[in-house]
Amino acid sequence: MNSKRETKIINIAVDFSEYPAGRFVEDGDYNGTTFREQHLIPALENHAKVCVVFDGVAGFGSSFLEEAFGGLIHRGNLSKNFLDEHMQITTNEPELQIFVELAQRFIDDADKLKLAHAC
Amino acid sequence: MKKESVESRKWNQIHIYDLQRRQTRKNKSQTSNSPKRTGKPRLRSNEGQRYTKTITCPENFVLSSNHEEVVKVIDDIRNSAERQRNERVYIDFRTIRRLSPGAALILVAELDCWNSRPMRGRLRPVDLNEWNENIRSQLNDMGFFELLKVNSNELANLYFGKTSSVYVRFRTGSRVEGQSVDNLRTADLDPYVSVPNRHLLFAAVTEAMTNVVHHAYSGNLEHSSRKHWWLSASHNVERKEIRILIYDRGVGIPESLPRKWKEQLRHLLPDTFTHDDSKMIKAAHDLSRSITQLPFRGHGLDRDIRKYVEKIDCDATYRVVSGNGEYTYRVKSSKKPIENLRNFKRPLRGTLIEWRLAHQ
Numbered sequence: 222m223n224s225k226r227e228t229k230i231i232n233i234a235v236d237f238s239e240y241p242a243g244r245f246v247e248d249g250d251y252n253g254t255t256f257r258e259q260h261l262i263p264a265l266e267n268h269a270k271v272c273v274v275f276d277g278v279a280g281f282g283s284s285f286l287e288e289a290f291g292g293l294i295h296r297g298n299l300s301k302n303f304l305d306e307h308m309q310i311t312t313n314e315p316e317l318q319i320f321v322e323l324a325q326r327f328i329d330d331a332d333k334l335k336l337a338h339a340c
Numbered sequence: 341m342k343k344e345s346v347e348s349r350k351w352n353q354i355h356i357y358d359l360q361r362r363q364t365r366k367n368k369s370q371t372s373n374s375p376k377r378t379g380k381p382r383l384r385s386n387e388g389q390r391y392t393k394t395i396t397c398p399e400n401f402v403l404s405s406n407h408e409e410v411v412k413v414i415d416d417i418r419n420s421a422e423r424q425r426n427e428r429v430y431i432d433f434r435t436i437r438r439l440s441p442g443a444a445l446i447l448v449a450e451l452d453c454w455n456s457r458p459m460r461g462r463l464r465p466v467d468l469n470e471w472n473e474n475i476r477s478q479l480n481d482m483g484f485f486e487l488l489k490v491n492s493n494e495l496a497n498l499y500f501g502k503t504s505s506v507y508v509r510f511r512t513g514s515r516v517e518g519q520s521v522d523n524l525r526t527a528d529l530d531p532y533v534s535v536p537n538r539h540l541l542f543a544a545v546t547e548a549m550t551n552v553v554h555h556a557y558s559g560n561l562e563h564s565s566r567k568h569w570w571l572s573a574s575h576n577v578e579r580k581e582i583r584i585l586i587y588d589r590g591v592g593i594p595e596s597l598p599r600k601w602k603e604q605l606r607h608l609l610p611d612t613f614t615h616d617d618s619k620m621i622k623a624a625h626d627l628s629r630s631i632t633q634l635p636f637r638g639h640g641l642d643r644d645i646r647k648y649v650e651k652i653d654c655d656a657t658y659r660v661v662s663g664n665g666e667y668t669y670r671v672k673s674s675k676k677p678i679e680n681l682r683n684f685k686r687p688l689r690g691t692l693i694e695w696r697l698a699h700q
Contacts, residue, residue, distance in 0.1 A: 248553050
């Protein structure tokens, strides 16, 4: 029986931290690995769709975004097609739009790298 | 064996405390009986009695215009802190007339590390009234006297000069602390001079912290006891200018580049290239590669840290001093960035990154 609920909204500033930073667990409390492993992957496993909201955060370093989102592919073994279908990254703050695009680019880059290694 | 070493450490702490007590008693008797001392240095460690080393600071304590002398003082302080011998150290601050925020932050970091060594005895400032009032003020703003645990009553009796460039209390940590970055902006910068694109500044500084955690204390410093970063800033309301600085005492950017990558460069480029730290710093940004050699890592140095100055509407300069090299990247009025490379004889044992932003 498929008990997946429709959409899970993860508001990073509310559900995780206003100050996400760092790549690995040892980097700091609000690192990309922890966000991916404790928030993103469980949400993707248990919900039909996941909406990640960037509103309210202080910003993102590349290390956090790459590990959290690119890491879904190169560490979490998910595919870009799956993420395109089941995950949406969004913000209402124009200054944070650059980070939405960057997270998407890290997913694309991780997918290209995975394909290149598979060939 | 373990028990013995713990006991031995306890004895040393008590011994130092005892020396401090005796020193305090001696000072009290000196102030009551003898005339005021003149010509004595400004900062003193109370470790032992046998040897005395005096470190005199140059008048111009600005890294960009007096690199060799400033770094020599920093080296002397660090070497004295690391030496185990029973020596008394005097650091003379009376001579300083000009102090840059970068040099002040490095100084603060060195004294912070000195104080973290229980065997070395705590540094304490003496004859504060003879220090230049502007320098005293800037060091006070940066948290220098708080770090040295100077009694607030002692500070209350001193006059602090008013300078157009105000320094900000330093923060330090060993992990990536985003809240410290945001707090620096909201509490110490934005009320005076607004920070352009706060989200990108957060990205730049937290990424610099991440680099410290991942790379700065690798190699010979793998077992270093204090793998910290030190963060500070300054603002100048008249010039509408802010500077944000982060410093670490690590191996430096040229040294942290991958060995394999350096070997490849040696085959491709003249021999002078790989012995030129400023070019190595620039290459580390341009080629966006880190020591890990993983294709999805190592982009933060260029994309977040350097390019921050390109993405804001300011006269902005990004500057890195690391090892023997200095690399600057200036963007003014959306024109093409201007890069500048310099090398010095005496290496800075660490990395200082500075973002200087002036509203037009």
